[in-house]
Amino acid sequence: MSPRRFASLLVALALALASAAPLWAQSQAINGSIEGLVRDGTGAPVPGATVTVTNTDTGEQRSLTTDSDGRYRAVLLSLGAYRVKAELKGFKTIERTGFTLRAGQTAVIDLTMEVGGVEEVVTVSGEAPVADPGKIDLGRTIGEAEVRNLPLIARNPFNFAFLQPNVTGYENEEFGVPRINANGTQMHTNYQIDGNTNTEKDRAGLRLLPASEIMVREVKLITSGFAPEFGQTTGMVYNAVTPSGTNDLRGSASYRFRRKQMSARPFFLSPTAPKPDTHADDYTATLGGPIVKDKAFFYGGYEHVAKDLSADRVIAVKPADASRLGLSSTAIPSSGVIPASQTVDFFLGKTDYQIAPEHKFSARYFFFKNESPFNINVLGPGGSPNTVDQGTDFHDRMDSVAGQLISSFGPNRLNELRLQFARRHQSRTASDGAGTGPAIAVSGIAVFGGPVAQVSDAGFDFSQKIWQVLDNFTVLHGRHSFKTGFDVQYVDDFRRNNLFQLYTFPTVDAYLAAKNGTNPRSYTNFQQLIGNPEVAYHSTFLSLFVQDDLRVSPRFKVLFGVRYDLFKIPDARPFAANPLSSSFKVDKNNFAPRAGFSWTLDSSARTVLRASSGIMYEPPLINFYEDAIQRNGDPRTLTATQNPTSAGAPAFPATLNDLPPGFARPLQSIVAMDADFSTQYTVLSNVQLERALTSDFSVSVGYVNSLGRNMPVLIDTNLIPTGQTLADGRPIFSTAVSSATRVNPAFNHTDTFRSVGKGTYNALTLTINKRMSHGVQAQASYTLAKGTDDAPLTGTYVVGSQDDRLSDPTNIDRDKGVTPFNQTHTFVLSGLIQPKVSRGGLGAALLNNNQLGFIAQANSGLPFNIRANRDLNLDGVTNDRPIGIDRNTGRLGRVLNVDARYVRFIPFGRVRGELFVEAKNIF
Template identity: 35%
Template sequence: MKHTFLPIALSAVLLAAPAPALLAQANAINGTLRGTITDAAGAPVPGATVTIKNLNNGFTRELTTNDDGRYVAPDLPLGDYTVTANAPSFAPLTQAGIHLDAGTDLSLNETLKAGSVATTVEVSADAPLLEVTRTDLGRTISSVETQNLPLTSRNPYNFILFQPGVTGHPNAENGVPRTLNTNGLVDRVNYQLDGMVDTESDRYGLRLFAISDSYTDTVQTISNGFNPEFGNTAGIIYNVITPAGTNNLHGAVQYIWRPKAASSCPMGQNCVPGTAGYQPKPNLHVDDLVGRLGGPVVRNRFFLFGAYEHLKRGNPQANTVTLANQAALIALGVPASDFNTAPQVQRAQWVDVRGDFILNSKNNGFVRYNYFRNNYPFNTNVGGQFLLSAESDFQDRAHIIGAQLVSTLTPNLLNEFRGSWPYRNQQHFAGSATGPGPMITISGVVSGFGGTNAAGDKYQEKIPSFNDNISLNRGAHAFKFGVSFQKNNDTQLADVYTQYTFPTLAAYAAAKNGTNRFSYSTIAASIGKPGAGYQTVFFGFFAQDTWALTQKLSATYGVRYDQYRAPNGIANAPLAETRSFRVPMANFAPRLGLAYNAQPGLVLRLSGGLYYEATPTNSYYNPLYSNGLTNTGNLITSLTPSSGVAFPGTFSAANQAQFPTPTPYALTSRFKNEYTWNVDAQVEQQLAKGDSLRIGYVLSNGRNLQFLRNSNLINPTSFLADGRPVYSTAVNANTRANPAFNAISYIDIGNNSSYHALIAAYNHRFSAGLTSSANFAWSHAIDNTPEGNTYEFSNFIEDPSNPRRDRGNSSINRPIGFNTSTVYQPTTHFANKYVRGLFNDNNFALLVNATSGDQQNLVTGTLLNNDPRSGGQQRPLFVARNTLRTPKIVQADLRYTRTFVTIAERVKPQIFVEANNLLNRSNFTTINTNATVNAAGVITGQPSLLPVSSVLEARILQFGARIDF
């Protein structure tokens, strides 16, 4: 499909556009103020002086209205403003109470009266002043919300769930939310910090580094219809804005504590002593200390803000090996202490230091440094049937440098530069309790002891990046041009281990005692080079214009181009696809948005265009790492006793002739970047001074999505009753396209998706002590195959000859999604100060997330078609993909804060309590969907559909004390 007409048309419009007025578009992390100055009769006032002043830091910009009385001020620092208009023969008029958040584009018109007496008008800026030129779908989560909403996880990424059209599950730790539905795709999120890179490059939807709530000021979210200046995702933008110092000293000290007694028994666990399957309730204690401080170094010139958080969180994992098996293993020499509860205690630290500066009236910006450290002993292979000697520890480090400079070249020409250099290094390694190896697994008895198979892996990424944007206001047009660049420097290492699997305790005893060193079922080990290092380069540019067609109608249109440069291949790789990688060159994405201010308080919006997704770099890493060459890629190879390896020996004694035929990865030689084409229609109505309602329809169709298939199977020997081919298990020239390999894990493209949603969004901006947002979506998401290269759903298709056999509900299809966030601080006016104090200074904050349950596959563990790559995800005959669903999810979180007294008008000591899953609802996200089938694939036993596990938590309470000043 070619997309040539729209870019040509857009270019023609850009060249032919007239120039009678000023206009600008929303900025990525800054704000815009615009308006028209008129006289009492409604006539424009040209040549009026408009002075815009930031009350937090003294930043001032002065403009002159054009012949139509218009002015526009893009790229303004965030904060509180006044706007003053002056003109000869008119009285000056000042509007106060104006607040700018990230990406805010406010229209503030002023009517001047004849005379000389100055007037000040207080603007209720926290009411939903409709952004009449905005065409995207999203919202800004204010600092009132980020600093007051319940967040027992201490993870601000969970706020991504509270915007229009997004569903998923929060993360109890510092990672990203789970199974996100983003325009019908899995986990497509462009994570940013102050408009700079915070997205891990290897798989879809992973954040690069953890952030702290201590330095989360506001969150800009855009879920659809964003302008050409935004790229590298077909899903949503999630941009965290850090606080800045101001002319006033401000800060907070906070401590949060969670005792063991305040947590309920985890979902699915039996915490009743003396009953079958009893496990003691884990001690999910938390100790969290936060400090933040901001203020001036040189008043109106230089400001500092700093924040620090230290989090200690317990997550002990009980051992579930039966007492009888424990006794048998102890008799075989396993220490009794190996069965103790794994003492998981995470220790994380965050540091944020930001310096804002105003060099002069033409140049302002900031420099920021962040540090993250996470030590997590007993992180992997702990609890359940793992013994302590199978554990591995985890360590995560990140350093981030970021900077922005905004320069006013002329009153109508501005330059906005941002650059960052994030570095992250995470790894698993042997801990204090880890055995020397090899790791021992006994089927049905114990998952592992004696050593670990989860140590040695490493992920290291550096992403130097920058983007530079130029804004040019000319007449009725606000042009914006920009370029972006990032270089991904990646190193990935895999685990190195040896693991024996025994069928029974007796078989292990025979090997341990030396009576039969070959009594194991299999031995698995890693051989060769354990990983790969590689570099990729992402760059792009865009051109866009916001055009005031009339006083009521504006259009934002333009085109974006992105290119994702692949690393070098392996010249002597057995598979031609791995010798070099194709770089798509035609990633042009035209976009158009229209906004019509039909009448005061009513805006109609329509947008559409193409949105390209950045290449997940595991598309290259997997073929480089698992390339089919001996000793150049790390192979996890499983051998039987016939290999000649005697317990507890390693592969050094193995008969290499017994090594199984390898299964490499390959990336299709016709690779193209995935994209979506979207249509978004909205109606937004201001209901009252502080309320607005937005209703819309979203259509998003994905193209060129990745999927995984086995490309090496040929000549089926038979067919199942539903048409699926059955292949031979033998490996030769008649059964394999390339007989040097058993399977070839082929990363292919061509999966298409379709997403339809009706959206309703209600907002009440802060007034009468209340801030509230509620979002509802009724949607359906389908796709042709499971998605590849996501970290949650990278399953192979079940019929390698026919991908469309997997067409069905997407893994993240949730037809109903509702979320709401509310912060309420009531204010009363009782005459008695004690009564007034009792009812005032209370703050209630509520989060509610209610969705349909998660889609699940009805599967069988039987390998019906003999494809070794589709494994346990094969379905019985005539069963479509994702036909089952877990129970609905309903979770309510609450935080109550009490301020005791205000000292010296600014120091506020507080206590608070916050609850996760207040009603203690059992929200299971996985159920048993395993059916039994006969040899023909016909169901002989239905799945139980009983709850299995959950990524969500039972009720948790934690308590805190805080001093704001």
């Protein structure tokens, strides 16, 4: 079935469900709820009262009637400031104002009605309780004030993930992907925008679309206590919620800049090289407001960023070697750095339309373009220093269009439909001034020549397209809020690798001999990829859930249900000589029961106990299957590796047009999926106790446990031990291939993905939350944690992983150790300070209209593997650990980092100017 027909079928199905009391539902990923009890002065419930919930930003209203217990509940509400009003004959009208609803929040607003005339109005102002009695999950919402005012030099809101407890890793300095690790997992994050998927499916840790401040109103983070509607991760859900227009016309424009005088000198830069330029220029503009008051609204945002990224791209080629090699001033510029830069454009357009009282529609379009010339690393093939000759321009374009329709069928039945199409296309071309011809590596000295040394160099092309349909249906019945829903994602992938050409020389003299024609075959070897480098495939992800949010009593709430995930992975490419390539197993047994509760322990709602437990499934990484398709023993491409004496070996700098005459296809090493490969999952549990010390200050302590099962491990299942062992017991294998050394001697190595890994994560957390009052808002958290597993995966499949292959393919227990991002102590403090002096005079002039935003992080160092940089037991892994050294036993130093943003506000009537300065890593 084609993607177009598939999408049409899903849209038709979803529309039919939306109009005919559907059976399934998603949830309030981008909306919120308001619920509570209406009582009289004696504490007795008030049934039959009319409760009107009004969004004071947009005029949106919802009217409800309290049930026999005096209970009301409004779900799928837009975000913003609200007013709740209760009316009943014989009682004074009561209004509650002054609180703001955030994404995923259930605001508990209880009302007490006094006897009197309905025309008499009693108004009470104030936020919902700081110890949230409606919350079950372990997470936080980073509100609009924090998004706008916390220091964020990178302009990358994904870096805010590190403000959440149980999260380790490191930030991204530009608009790339930070290395986010939650609950001890490696990069397992479910990225979302407005509740729609924003997760790239091929490798762990990748988001599909980047984010910018102009497209993010607030961020919802969840790491535990997931309701059944959330899934497809064993780590974190990161949901970026886009802004919307309101009845007030509001806009902004800004300019930010950075110059090299504002940055420290790179640590490894040669003392004689000038300090590299680190300039950055950033322009933003936003505008939102009403099209028709109380009915239709618009929002638009644009951002343009230009950055110099050369500061950490120091060229490590020695001047004397560069001179002997005859490298040009283009290949080795006088600046001493690779002239890497980046130009980025964001655009977001959004509209919200109240079609009728029972139907609301929202639509958005998002566009991103990244042009990054000379986007290469400092080191090239074999760890030799790169030169500018190897420069490739990275082109990255992403866009998405999405819509949401909320419909009500009476006061107690609501449906939400979401649709999305998202795509990413990235490619690499040779940079201006890059080298030509084949790539050349002089071992340990320099890499130069044409930028075609690796499969990801010039000529690389990748695209991923996702069609998504979600639908939910909610039924409110007494104390129950039933929800049921589905999420279908159709994923289309295409990849084209570069047909690389690489000469490797042992010394400068050997290269010069080939260059001047004295010995055109003085190279160590020549490698060229030949064949069809393209692959295309598709997959489908399906999720179903049903849940009940039950208010057992005014102080005890339970949420329970079950989720089902089905991941239809790409089809196999069978090859008769490889039985494992005949088909890929589709695991159909992914049922995930979950339950949690929130218990308010006192009548003043100051102490709340929360606990939850449930199963979370992790989607299989599509790159597993891509590699199994590509490397099934019948390769579409072959690497011709020629020694100087090989038949048909080219004379430098010639390349091959086809496989050389008499070329014998080398014995293949294959990648396979285990016939019983099952979906990875965790049993995730937590308990949290929160105590409100004041109306705006709370402290919580908690415990988190994660038990990982079916974790994927790449195991060479073709090796037969020789009977000899290393001193630490690791078996020694043979590089010779025969029936005595290989299970199937038709292949050399058979790297098989098996779901046999296990992991454990335990953490204690302490969180202090200070809601904005008296000019101060802050949140601090400390996590004491330990994560262990026996399932190492390399950076080929987990972005940023420094893990290695198994050290012993016969015994995975030998690789049990702390996880790659295990951090024993993690502390983070963030906040805003806005001093305000009510009296006039010098003090008011100096202190008012100032703001300080800050983020402070302190943590123990991350672990790393100590490597021997050789294959000790001849299993094909060339970076074995030394004898007696366990996995991830090295430890980096402690880290302390403080970022700050100072703002001086300058009011001009209805317009407010801001002069601000941001600084990163102050100390």
